[in-house]
Amino acid sequence: MRLPDVGGRCETHGMSNPLSDVDIDEEAQLASIVDGLRESEESIAAMEAQKTAQLATAMRIALRRMEGKHPTQRAREMELRSIAAEIGAAVRWSDRVAQQRMADALDLVERFPATVDALAAGRITARHAAVIQDAGCVLPDATERAAFERVVLEWAECETVARTRDYAQGLAEQMNPESITERFERADKGRKVSVTELGDGMVKVEAIVAAALGHGIHDRLTQQARAIRQVAAEETREHGEQEDGADSAVVVDTRTLDQTRADLFCDMLLTGQPAIDPTADALPGGLGAIRASIQVTVPALTAAGSDDRGASIDGKSPIDADTARCLMAGAPGWDRVLTHPVTGTVLAVDRYRAGNQMERFLAARDVHCRFPGCRMPARLCDHDHNFDWALGGQTDVCNLACLCKRHHTLKTETEWVASQSPDGSIHWTSPLGRGYTDRVPPRVTFVPDGDPPPF
Ligand SMILES: [Zn+2]
Structure with a gap:
């Protein structure tokens, strides 16, 4: 074994080399790793280009099948969805994701050919290609877009994805023939609210709205939160003066400004009344009377307080045990689901009073839509006869399953x-004749239904 402090001699120049043989070995190894990583990135880029071409071709096939063959837009759409589902099930994407990737791939191939060539040659990565496509999509003229692509690609081949994005967006903004007014009108049509899982029992609620409204919402929440903190501080001070140093009975508000803003946001959205309510005369109490509804799943041991694991919302969003028990205590009714101790298969659902047993059983067993990859909550799903009812299929839990629209x-x-198998597994056969199995997760479910609690 060589000692690390033994200096080597540089054979080429006959000079003292400050690096040891071990260092030189590591240098060579690192150089080999760097070269290897470059080659890996280039190979991955080439394969991404191949994947893009495959998805684009699938999209072209779907579009050709859609052309004029079917009388309605809906029937034409089914051709596209079926092919997307075929690809999604095979590579474990949801069919919505597959459909979007097919459309994006065709757009990239047809409108950004130089970018696809650079990707295939390994000169840029798939993420570079995506930012070029995102930024350049606002340029409708093919000649202008090609000029944009040429300039940005020169940059992208030497720069990171983040720098390429900044440069491409800046250039596209300069070249964009549309006014900001026109762009805003179109972008505003994409306003929406969505929920993203963050783990640790938390989610992110996102709203895409006009900039003026978004900043207004944040400013109002900030002003309200500051007012709350000011009142709380004054109360604490007044109480302290009255008690003259005695133990304070005032609850001290220790929340940060961010926390108070988030609490106000939830409070107002869960209990508030919209300023404009077209249902005021049609619904008792109008829109403000509509209350939020969620499906909470709590294992029996967690419900009883002897365990803290396994509680979730809609079977996909983990929540802490205290929140689960709190929601359970406030629910006007709940279903008890008996599961097999080993396999976890749902065996039965019972309730203190008879109701629509079959629907509750399906919601408890399926938790979400039973198409491969789909996570639409069961409460938003239809009940499908796996073997068609019109052809003699039974209305029975062994032939029924939750499917989203x-x-x-x-x-x-x-x-x-x-x-469907007796254990509730659903075996799907695709139009290409390939098989995919959707299995049932074990669940215990609590469903509020307006009845008084049994305890
Ligand atoms: Zn679905």
Whole structure:
């Protein structure tokens, strides 16, 4: 074994080399790693280009099948959805993701050919290509877009994705023939609210709205939060003066400004009344009377307080045990689900009073839509006869399953076929004849239904 402090001699120049043989070995190893990583990135880029070409071709096939063959737009759409579902099930994407990637790939191939060539040659990565496409999509003229692509690609081949994005966005903004007014009108049509899982029992609620409204919302929450903190501080001070140093009975508000803003946001959205309410005369109490509804799943041991694990919302969003028990205590009713101790298969659902047992059983067993990859909560799903009722299929839990509107329609209107096993597994056969199995997760479910609690 060589000692690390033994200096080597540089054979070429006959000079003392400050690096040891071990250092030189590591240098060589690191150089080899750097070269290897470059080669890996280039190979991955080439394969991404190949994947883009495959997805674009699938999209072209879908578009050709959609052309004029079907009488309605809906029937044409089914051709596209069925192919997207076929690809999604095979590579474990949801069919919505597959459909979006097919459309993006065709757009990249047809409108950004130089970018695809650079990707195939390994000169840029797939993420570089995505930022070029995102920024350049605002340029409708093919000649202008090609000029944009040429300039940005020169930059992208030497720069990181983040710098390429800044440069491409800045250049596209300069070249954009549309006024900000026109762009805002179009962008404003994409306003929406969505929820993203963050883990640790938290989610992110995002709203895409006009900039003026978004900044206004944040400013109002900030002003309200500061007012709360000011009142709380004054109360604490006044109480302290009255008690003259005695133990204070005032609850001290220790929340940060961010926390208070978030609490106000939830409070107002869960309990507030919209300023404009077209249902005021049609619904008792109007829109303000509509209350939020969620499906909470709590394992029996957690419900009883002897464990803290396994509680979730809609079977996909973990929540802490205290919140789960609090929601359970406030629920007007709940279902008890008996599961097999080893396999976890749902065996039965009971309730202190008879109701629509079958619907509750399906919601408890399926938790979400049963198409491969879909996570639409069961409460938003239809009940599908796996073997068609019109052809003699039984209205029985062994032949029924929760399917969201999208996948119920896909099954009804395309060649996707479902059959169910006694354990609740659903075996899907795609139009290409490939098989995919959707298994049942074990669940315990609590469903508020307006009845008084049994305890
Ligand atoms: Zn679905």
